[in-house]
Amino acid sequence: MTEYILCLILFCVGLYAIMIKRNLIKIIIGLCIMEYSVNLFFTLIGYKHGGIVPIFSSLDETPARMVDPIPQALILTAIVIGLAVTCLIVAIALKIYEKYKTYDIREITRLKG
Amino acid sequence: MFCAKESCSILPLFVAVPLAGAFLSSLLGKTSSKISDFLGSLVPAILVLLSFSFIGLKEVLVYKMGGWIPPFGIVFVVDGLTVLMLVTVNVVALMSTIFSISYMEKYTDKWKYYTLFLLMLTGMNGAVITGDMFNLFVWLEIGAISSYALVAFGTEGEELEASFKYAVMSSVASLFILVGIGLLYSYTSTLNMADISRTLVAKPNANLINFVFILFLLGFGLKSAIVPFHSWLPDAHPSAPAPISAMLSGVLIKSLGIYALVRIFYNVLGVAGGGRVLLVLGLISMVLGALLAIYQKDLKRLLAYSTISQVGYIVFAFGLGTPLGIFAGLFHLINHAVAKALMFLNAGSVVYATDNVRDLDQLGGLREKMPVTANTSLIGSMSIAGVPPLGGFWSKLVIIFAAVESKHWAGAFVAILVSIVTLAYYLKLQKLVFFGKLPVRWENIKESPVLMCVSMIVLSCICIALGLLLLPQLRSVFLDPAVEVLKNGVGYSKAVFENIK
Numbered sequence: 001m002t003e004y005i006l007c008l009i010l011f012c013v014g015l016y017a018i019m020i021k022r023n024l025i026k027i028i029i030g031l032c033i034m035e036y037s038v039n040l041f042f043t044l045i046g047y048k049h050g051g052i053v054p055i056f057s058s059l060d061e062t063p064a065r066m067v068d069p070i071p072q073a074l075i076l077t078a079i080v081i082g083l084a085v086t087c088l089i090v091a092i093a094l095k096i097y098e099k100y101k102t103y104d105i106r107e108i109t110r111l112k113g
Numbered sequence: 114m115f116c117a118k119e120s121c122s123i124l125p126l127f128v129a130v131p132l133a134g135a136f137l138s139s140l141l142g143k144t145s146s147k148i149s150d151f152l153g154s155l156v157p158a159i160l161v162l163l164s165f166s167f168i169g170l171k172e173v174l175v176y177k178m179g180g181w182i183p184p185f186g187i188v189f190v191v192d193g194l195t196v197l198m199l200v201t202v203n204v205v206a207l208m209s210t211i212f213s214i215s216y217m218e219k220y221t222d223k224w225k226y227y228t229l230f231l232l233m234l235t236g237m238n239g240a241v242i243t244g245d246m247f248n249l250f251v252w253l254e255i256g257a258i259s260s261y262a263l264v265a266f267g268t269e270g271e272e273l274e275a276s277f278k279y280a281v282m283s284s285v286a287s288l289f290i291l292v293g294i295g296l297l298y299s300y301t302s303t304l305n306m307a308d309i310s311r312t313l314v315a316k317p318n319a320n321l322i323n324f325v326f327i328l329f330l331l332g333f334g335l336k337s338a339i340v341p342f343h344s345w346l347p348d349a350h351p352s353a354p355a356p357i358s359a360m361l362s363g364v365l366i367k368s369l370g371i372y373a374l375v376r377i378f379y380n381v382l383g384v385a386g387g388g389r390v391l392l393v394l395g396l397i398s399m400v401l402g403a404l405l406a407i408y409q410k411d412l413k414r415l416l417a418y419s420t421i422s423q424v425g426y427i428v429f430a431f432g433l434g435t436p437l438g439i440f441a442g443l444f445h446l447i448n449h450a451v452a453k454a455l456m457f458l459n460a461g462s463v464v465y466a467t468d469n470v471r472d473l474d475q476l477g478g479l480r481e482k483m484p485v486t487a488n489t490s491l492i493g494s495m496s497i498a499g500v501p502p503l504g505g506f507w508s509k510l511v512i513i514f515a516a517v518e519s520k521h522w523a524g525a526f527v528a529i530l531v532s533i534v535t536l537a538y539y540l541k542l543q544k545l546v547f548f549g550k551l552p553v554r555w556e557n558i559k560e561s562p563v564l565m566c567v568s569m570i571v572l573s574c575i576c577i578a579l580g581l582l583l584l585p586q587l588r589s590v591f592l593d594p595a596v597e598v599l600k601n602g603v604g605y606s607k608a609v610f611e612n613i614k
Contacts, residue, residue: 018285031284038291045299074247081254085284088258092265092277099270110271111348
C-alpha cells in the first residue's frame with residue numbers, strides 16, 4: 001500500500017508543478033514527473049512480491065509465480081508516447097523563447113484570456 | 114455494399130490508408146507540392162467511400178488483429194455508432210483537405226502539413242474504430258500530438274503560446290485517462306472493452322466504477338472542452354490554420370472527446386448518463402460558452418466559444434440518458450460537426466482574402482465582393498443558431514423535446530434561452546463581417562479560389578440536407594443503429610462476443 005501512496009504523491013508533485021510553476025521548463029519537468037508516476041503505477045499493478053521474470057526458461061516454472069508482463073508492455077508504449085510529447089513541447093518552448101525572449105508564462109500573454 | 118465476411122477484412126484500411134498517406138506525403142511531398150496535394154485529398158476520399166460502404170450495417174463487425182481472439186488480441190469493432198462517427202469524420206476531413214489545397218499556399222512546407230493532417234486523421238479513425246482500451250489511448254495520443262504540432266504550424270508567437278497551453282493540458286488529460294485504464298486493468302485483468310464490460314457486470318464494484326468515472330470525466334472532459342476544463346480551446350482552435358480549426362472544432366473534439374467518453378460511460382462502465390454530472394456540466398458549458406461568445410471581437414475566437422456552447426448541448430443531451438436524448442445528442446453532433454467546420458472554413462476564406470485580419474470591427478460589407486463565402490456562411494450560422502429548416506434547428510428541437518420528456522424543465526428552458534443568445538451572436542457576426550458598409554481598405558478584395566468555394570458549397574449543402582435525417586427511411590439506416598448501440602448499454606459486450614467468428 002505504501003508504494004501506491006508514494007506513487008500518488010509523485011503524481012501530485014507533478015500536477016503541482018504544472019499548476020503553480022511559472023516557468024515553461026519547470027512545467028515540462030512537472031509533466032515528465034507525472035508521466036513517471038503513471039508508469040510507476042503500471043509497474044506496481046503488475047508487480048508480485050517474490051515474483052520471477054515472465055519467461056519460461058525451464059519447464060517446471062508456473063505462471064502463478066511470474067509478474068504480470070502486460071503492464072510492462074503498456075509502459076513501453078506509454079514511454080514512447082511520453083517521449084514524443086516531451087520532444088514536441090520542448091521544441092515549442094524553445095521557439096517561444098525565440099519569439100518572446102523569456103520562459104516566464106506571466107510575460108507570454110499575447111493571446112487575450 | 115460488402116457482405117459481412119469481406120467487409121471485416123477492410124477494417125484495418127481505416128488506419129492503414131491514412132498512415133500510408135502520411136508516410137508517402139513525407140517521402141514524396143518534398144519534390145513537388147502537387148503530390149502532397151493529391152495524396153492529401155485522395156486519402157480522405159478513399160476513406161469516405163470506405164465509410165459509406167458500411168452505412169446500413171445490420172450486425173457488429175469484429176476484426177481480430179493477427180488472428181488473436183479477444184480478450185488476448187486487439188480488436189477493431191464496427192457498429193452503428195462507429196459508422197456514424199467514421200462518416201462524419203471523413204467527410205469533414207475530405208472537405209478540409211480540398212480547402213487546404215489553395216489555402217495552404219501561403220504557408221511553406223505543405224508536405225509537412227499534409228503528413229500531420231493525415232496522422233491526425235489516423236488517430237481519429239483509430240480511436241473510433243478500436244475495441245481495446247489501451248489501443249484507444251494510443252490513437253488518442255497520435256491524434257492529439259499531431260494536432261499540437263498543427264496548432265503551432267504558423268510558428269508565430271500566439272500560435273506557439275496556444276499550442277503549448279493545449280499540449281500541456283491535453284497531456285495531463287491523457288495521463289488521467291491512462292491512470293483510469295490502469296485501475297480498470299488491475300481490477301478486470303483485461304484491456305478489451307467488451308471483456309471489461311462483461312467482467313464489471315459479473316463482479317460489480319461501485320467504488321472502483323465511481324473513481325474511474327471521475328478520472329475519465331476529467332480526462333475526456335479536458336479533451337472535449339466541457340466547461341471547467343475548456344480554457345485551452347479558445348486559444349488553440351483559432352490559432353491553427355483554418356482547415357485545421359475546422360477539423361479540431363468539427364470532429365477532433367467529438368471523436369477523441371465525446372465519442373470516447375460516451376462509448377466508455379454507456380458501453381463499458383454502464384453508467385449511462387453518469388448521474389446528473391453530465392447534465393449539469395452540459396448546461397454550464399452551454400450558458401458560459403454562449404455568454405463569452407457575445408463579447409468576442411475576433412472572428413475565429415467567437416466561433417471557438419460557440420463550439421464550447423454547442424458541445425454543452427451535446428453533452429447535456431447524452432446526460433439525459435433516454436433514447437430520445439441519445440438520438441438528439443448524436444444528431445446535434447453531426448449537425449454541429451458539419452456547420453462548425455463550414456463556419457471555420459468561411460472564416461479561413463475571409464482571412465485569406467483580407468490577409469489575416471480577424472478583427473470584427475475592421476471587417477464589414479464583404480457580401481458583394483465575396484458572395485459564395487457570405488451565403489455559405491449565412492447557411493452555417495443559421496444552422497448552428499437553429500433556424501428552420503436547417504439541420505441545426507431540428508437537432509435543437511429534439512434536444513428540447515428530450516429534456517421535456519424526461520421532465521428537466523429547467524434544462525429545456527435554458528436550452529431555449531441559449532439558442533436565442535446563439536442566434537444573437539451569429540447575427541452579430543453576419544452583420545459585422547458580411548453586411549454593412551464596405552471599408553475603403555477592402556475595395557479590391559476578391560472571392561476565394563474555386564477549390565475553397567467548392568468545399569464551402571458542398572458543406573453548406575450537407576448542412577441543409579441534414580434536416581432530412583429525421584425522415585424515418587434515412588433515420589433507420591444512419592441514426593437509429595447508433596442509438597441502439599448506446600441504448601443497449603453493457604449489452605455491447607454480448608454483441609461483440611457473439612460476432613467473433
